[in-house]
Amino acid sequence: MTSRRAVLAGAASACLIPGLADAAGLSPRLVVLDWGLLETLLALGVAPIAAAETGNYARTAATLPVPRSVTDIGLRLDPDLEWISALKPNAILINSAQSAQVPVLKPLAPVWRFTIYDGSGLPLRNAVSVTRNLGGRIGRSQQAGSLVAATQQSLTPLAGYDGRSILLFSFLDATHIALYDRSSLAGNVLSALGLANAWGQGGGGWGVVPLSLPALAQSPEARLICFGPVPQPARRMMAQSPLWRGLPAVRAGRLRFLPPVWNYGALPTAMRLAGLMRAALARPDGQDRVG
Amino acid sequence: MRPALSLSVVLYLAALAAALLLHRIAVLLPGGAWLAAAFHPDATSVAQLTLHFSLLPRVAVALLAGAALGLSGVLLQQVLRNPLAEPATLGISAGAGLAITLADALAPGLAASWGRPFIALTGALLAAVLAFGLSAKQRFSPIAILLAGLLVSLYAGAVSAGVQLLANPYDLSFYLWGGGSLVQQDWSLFRSLLVRLLPVGLAVIVLVRPLTVMGLDEAGAKGLGLALAPARLATLGLATCLAAFVVSAVGVIGFVGLAAPALARACGARRIGQQLLWSPLLGALILWLTDEIVLTAFGAGREFLPTGAATALIGAPLIFVLAPRLRAAVAYARTATIIRARHPGLILLLWVELFLGAGYGALHLGRMPQGWVWTDAMVALRWPHLLGAAAAGMLLAAAGVLLQRLTGNPMASPDLLGISEGAACGRIVATAIVGPAAAGLVWLGSSLGAMMVLALVLALGGRGRRAQPDRLLLVGIAANALGGVLVTLALLAAGPAAGSLRAWMLGDTGLITGPAAITAVALVPVAAAALVAMRRWLALLPLGGFAAGNLGLSVATARGLLLLAAGLMTATATLLVGPLGFVGLMSGHLARISGFHRPLPQVLAASLSGGLIMLLADWAGHNLAAPDMLPAGLLATLIGGPYLLGIILVRRSSRIGAS
Known part of the structure; x- marks a missing residue:
């Protein structure tokens, strides 16, 4: 569990000083409309400039703390396009269930679409490839590798369980x-x-x-x-x-x-x-x- | 009364339901343990506990709720002398449901301290007062009361949906079970419902004699020395209590109150005493059987279609059968005061300027992260949804006027007739088959859905020797309810995409693209040109088929073409702004009270006001709560609903059921 804490703590501290990431010239201005992608970004040590329903995320999901610098741009299924455009993002990250939004998002910035929940029943496997893919796109392949490794480490079979379903x-x-x-x-x-x-x-x-x-x-x-x-x-x-x-x-x-x-x-x-x-x-x- | 026949129907329904129930119990428990489990379940046997605390109380609650709804229906039908009256069609159930939704969302403590039945009763009474107030000027004619009830019901439903959306945008349970769920986990609900319903049922016995007299006319009753008003009020009050208690226990369940008395009469129960006996019995059996069918079809625990929605599958066909027999008890004439605009051209010009001015303002004024800003930097982002919403409003308004003139019925509109719901279902089915990317095919599917409902409503509502346009609306209620069942199933199947489907159903305009908006706008002049070409028909058709035929018009051709136009306009608009909203209805009224009566100016004025309403709703939805969006269709309904009710209450010239 120490590795998990280390990754999450590292993520949190990197988010609190987003300037570091920007100074390296690696972190583009990202807007995230999906919570799974939001927490992946945060775990990779990158704070997006804006995300959908940050308040709701803190209340109902709360896997990672969202830095105050992240602007709330409204509902996941219907974000405020004007606010997004005013923030001049380099890319907008969505999940595949949000594909209906692509036509209205495309004029604002390139849309990166990731698929974790596709009906295949393997979201964990998909999340691993999405993490690597996303890490590669924002120059954080190494952190993505550590996140995947830490996740796999946390998923080792449970010892000493009585075997009940x-x-x-x-x-x-x-x-x-x-x-x-x-x-x-x-x-x-x-x-x-x-x-x-x-x-x-x-x-x-x-x-x-x-x-x-x-x-x-x-x-x-x-x-x-x-x-x-x-x-x-x-x-x-x-x-x-x-x-x-x-x-x-x-x-x-x-x-x-x-x-x-x-x-x-x-x-x-x-x-x-x-x-x-x-x-x-x-x-x-x-x-x-x-x- | 032919007791033999009635008894055989009861026995048949009961046997059917009992067979399904026994089959379910047999799957659960071996036969020897049934009796013991029913009365003294073994606390260590899950199967016995399930039988005793889940299965049996559910049957008991279904029987009790069904009986209460059947009794409420027969009381309302007798006192209003209206075979289609019941808590659901009069708006009483929806009012009770809205009160509970509001209490749960805004003041959870209130629901706990005051008690849900009391809150439900308050909502039900308010809805009843509103529905009766709206129809008072029509001397409570059956049609007027039904239409008022329908309006109240639609409005309460829309407000409930909006409150749910704001309270929890991703919780679909309201959509799944807001329509009435009978799931039980002990006997407490049954006991509390029984304690409330029993006194009301006993009070009805006192009313049997006055109720008998109410079947006579006013003069006959006075001849017997009975003051009817107090008895009527008491009956309405008891019927409202029954419905409110049922709603507070299991949610809104429609059509049982309608079906039970109808079935009782069909079985030969003519006198009110007989109906008071047989309707609750049949209501209990109808709801029980519906529930057994749902449970058997979906399997234990998998309640994918709530029973409250499934009753539409039984009730809607019943309305289709009954509607042709309904007559307007008070003949309603077209003699209402007609206001004529002094300078129609000038007024239209003013409206155009108002529309353009509002559009210009909406393009520039908005709430940004730093506050309210007047800027032209956002025009490129704002015009698609503003234009799309405005065009949809214009198309719906024009379609509304078309339908109103075609049917000679001032309440006819795409939303009330279920045509918008038909378009929505067409879109859902088409998207499921060809995928959302094939926009052309989805439009085709949506148009087909709209045309199918239009054809159904006209075929069933327009039958008979003399045209009775108000039947249309009743068939429309049924079509709307049937569509609602499909939408519920689609939401369940949509998985993570259910949120966006629901947003569209509520009139979310955030996804309108430039090309989609332009397509809709392009249809406006096409529709206008078609209307200009057909304006002579439009002027003649309200005279009635016979008169129009004498004036040398192929009525069938004219109606067919105009209906096709109305269907296509509705489908196009629905794809943009969803099926919600009274825009099609409101705009026609606005045009009429502003003095536009000839077809072309009326269509123009209605389109302008419809466009303006949707434009403002869209702008408000995008800015008032920014960055959170409010659906434009829902806002138009919330703003437009009270406005429409206000018009009906205040203006003599636009009474319900008179033009």
């Missing part, structure tokens, strides 16, 4: 959950850690399956990992519902609560997921309470 989910409301299957980044990290995803279906697709609560009862042997935020109605449900309390995993305390994690992230999120899961599964059963 795991259900990854978060609450949408009191009765509906978003379940993360093998195609999700969290699902990819889970298998890289040598753990089995209890949701056997799926594979391919976007990785997030909306389900209603009784679906959790379909895997009685599993251990549950619940990502935040937990909405108020879901907290009430957990306190009152006999069905919830009767779930074998809940009864046996095979339940872990994790903070919110952005489920369409890149390598920094993968590293954070690996660290969070590792720490959570090292805790004994029956200890986690909803935070």
Whole structure:
């Protein structure tokens, strides 16, 4: 974990002094419309001049701190073109799901498009190649190499685990959950850690399956990992519902609560997921309470 | 009443639903454990707990909610003497839903301390008062009340969507389950719903006699010495309570309140006493069966189509069948005061100048990182979406006037008739097949969608010996609801791209490119030229098919061409600004109250005002909250909705249901 901390800390400090990167003539003026690309840039030690929904990122994803120098230019799916143009960027970075924006972005600056979530179900593998690709384009190949190496180091199989399969989910409301299957980044990290995803279906697709609560009862042997935020109605449900309390995993305390994690992230999120899961599964059963 | 027939329908529905339920239980548990699990589940058996705390309470809540909606429907239909009245068509359910959405988003503490049922009831009552107020001048004629309810419903739905968007731009759960979800995890919801509904149901028994008399006319009732007003108010109040409690428990569920009484009557329940008995029973069974079908089709836990939306699949065809039988109880004449503009040319010129001035200002004034700035540096970025939005507004307005004149119905417009929704569905299907890059094919698909809905609405709404244009609107409600089911499914399938699909549905204009805007603008003069060529038809068609035919006009050809034009204009505009907004409706009214009645000036004036509304909405959406964007279509609705309601309340010349 030390290497992960070192990379992230290095990233953070480099961001706080963006002048260093500029002085080397290596860092172009970048605008980022995707959070996965934003955190990859930050981890490579480059602060973009602007990014979409920086406030939301800090609240809901928060893998890396975003420097104050980064201007918020609005919604990811509909950024403020005028603000972007006023910042005179050298390039605009988007993900492939934002391709509809290419025609309106192209007049402002060259658009760099990266694909992590393409329905192949392998976002972790895609994030590795995107990191190398992006690092090469901004003259940070070496840092990209270290980021990839640090990620791979954090993804070594978990030792001493009892081998139970795991259900990854978060609450949408009191009765509906978003379940993360093998195609999700969290699902990819889970298998890289040598753990089995209890949701056997799926594979391919976007990785997030909306389900209603009784679906959790379909895997009685599993251990549950619940990502935040937990909405108020879901907290009430957990306190009152006999069905919830009767779930074998809940009864046996095979339940872990994790903070919110952005489920369409890149390598920094993968590293954070690996660290969070590792720490959570090292805790004994029956200890986690909803935070 | 033919009890045998009615009973057999009930038994048939119940058997069907029960069979599906038993199949689901059989998959879950071996037969021997059913009874024990139903009453005393083994706390260590997940299957038994699921049966007892999830499966059975869901059936119970479906039955209870369905019964309440069926009862509410029959009460409303009897007191309003209107076979299409129900909480959903009168705007009551949408009002309750909006109140809950607002409370959840703005004051979560309020919902906890006051209680959701109370908040829902407040919203439902406000919506009912609004709908009745809007139709008061028409002496609550069935058509007027339905149209007012529809307006209230659309507006409340749009505000709910907007609040959700602002509160959480990426949370789709509102779209997925805002339409009513029956998922349960214990019996608490069932118990609290039962405690609230039971007293209301008992109170209805007291009203059976007054309700019987209400079926008679006013004079007959007075002859029996009954003051009807208090009984009517009490009935409306009880019906509103029933609907509000259901919404607060499981969300907005449409069409059950419509279908149950209709089915009861079709089975031979003629007297109100019989209907009060059979409608709740049938409502319970309809909702239960719908839910069983959804659960069986998608599998346990995978509730991909919320039951509240799935009821549209049953209810919409029912409206298609029932609408032709509906008559306007109060004949509405075209004798409203006609204001004529003194100097139409001069006024039009002023409007043109206003439009150009606003356009010039919008191109230059904007909110930048350093504050509000007047600059010409941003013109190149601003003109595509400003021009595209304005052109879309003009096309929608022109299409609105076309439809209004063709159908002789001042409320006809692309949005209310479901044509915009048809274009949206066409776009979604075409994009899924050919991909978003093939712009020409997507336009074709969108146009096909618009034309299909237009043909459907006209075929079903225009049948009968004498033209009854208001049927169009009712068929339009149904078409809109059916389209909504498709949109829900498309959002679920879209994965990470669902956000941009939703943004477009709400009228986001940020992605309009220069070429797209120019294409739309190029269509404006083409449409104008076509209208000039067809202006004689436009002037004659509102006289009615018979009169127009006497004047030597091939009615079929004229209507066909004009409808084609309206469909193409709607599709082009919808691709730019989404299906939301009352622009097509508002602009025609604006033109009329400004004194433009002959076809050509009316189309011109309406187009100018439609263009201006969308131009301003687009500018405001891009700047008021910069760098965050607000969808222009949503803003136009939020601004235009109250304006339109205001016009209807204040101006005698533009009453609902009269031109």
